[in-house]
Amino acid sequence: MAPSWPLPESDPWSTPFAQLLMDQLELCPGDEVLDIAAGGGIPAFHLAEQVGTEGSVLAVDIHQGQVLRARSIQGRHMPWLQFEVGDMRFLPETLPRFNRISGNLSFMFFRPNRFEVLKNLVRFLKPGGQIVLTFPSMGTFDSLWVCVDEEMKRLNLDKERKALAEYIEERPSANQAKQWLEELGLERVKVTEWPLEIFTGPGREFLEHPLLRGGFLDDVYECFEDQSLAHEFMDALSQDINRFTPLLAQRCAMSGFLPGQ
Numbered sequence: 001m002a003p004s005w006p007l008p009e010s011d012p013w014s015t016p017f018a019q020l021l022m023d024q025l026e027l028c029p030g031d032e033v034l035d036i037a038a039g040g041g042i043p044a045f046h047l048a049e050q051v052g053t054e055g056s057v058l059a060v061d062i063h064q065g066q067v068l069r070a071r072s073i074q075g076r077h078m079p080w081l082q083f084e085v086g087d088m089r090f091l092p093e094t095l096p097r098f099n100r101i102s103g104n105l106s107f108m109f110f111r112p113n114r115f116e117v118l119k120n121l122v123r124f125l126k127p128g129g130q131i132v133l134t135f136p137s138m139g140t141f142d143s144l145w146v147c148v149d150e151e152m153k154r155l156n157l158d159k160e161r162k163a164l165a166e167y168i169e170e171r172p173s174a175n176q177a178k179q180w181l182e183e184l185g186l187e188r189v190k191v192t193e194w195p196l197e198i199f200t201g202p203g204r205e206f207l208e209h210p211l212l213r214g215g216f217l218d219d220v221y222e223c224f225e226d227q228s229l230a231h232e233f234m235d236a237l238s239q240d241i242n243r244f245t246p247l248l249a250q251r252c253a254m255s256g257f258l259p260g261q
């Protein structure tokens, strides 16, 4: 029996965002999809299964390791799904046009000029095509940022506090996403947000939480020039997680259609 490719139930981060993405994406068998920031293949495998043999999915990620990992999972299955190394910010003009562009947990990486990257990406849509991107929007883990800021203030860490404020300010918001999609002339623009709680214990469990550490806590460490001070600060903070739990992420999906011909 051919394997099926549902979104993995055990994934506590990519899958909840990908579910929101799939909810917004109007996908039909035969669709030609560009999936950006494809990582290990969430939701590229699922998309490929949905579009079927008549469709295609080009899944692009900047890291070769991710692409190789996804290819090894794929093996000989679904040859209409292709994983390639590429930078979603600078896609080659020679790329074909797609009727769907998806990007799960992607929009936050549209640096340094998110609007320009979005504008470039929309050029790869066919008339009538849809783009859907998900990302953790402004408000994500605010309870933690408030607590970090209070602690920095209490300890007179002024430089670090300023760096934190700049980091918080730089995060993409749902309102901004909506405004930009409209500015680009997209139709049926829809931006939705759903909260998602992330569970953790104190101490190392918090500091080494695979999701928090990679995507978020590293950004706090980066606010410090003195990394031993950063570790001391974060170790102390991690002892009393009641100060900033529940930890809520804002799951955001932004969607719009290029006007048809």
Ligand SMILES: C[S@@+](CC[C@H](N)C(=O)[O-])C[C@H]1O[C@@H](n2cnc3c(N)ncnc32)[C@H](O)[C@@H]1O
Pocket: 014, 015, 018, 036, 037, 038, 039, 040, 041, 042, 043, 060, 061, 062, 063, 066, 086, 087, 088, 089, 103, 104, 105, 106, 109
């Ligand atoms: C949070 S992961 C999401 C992966 C996958 N879509 C998922 O939901 O599990 C973000 C991915 O974006 C990729 N990425 C970051 N910047 C990129 C860029 N400029 N172009 C393409 N991929 C990028 C990273 O390598 C990483 O695999």
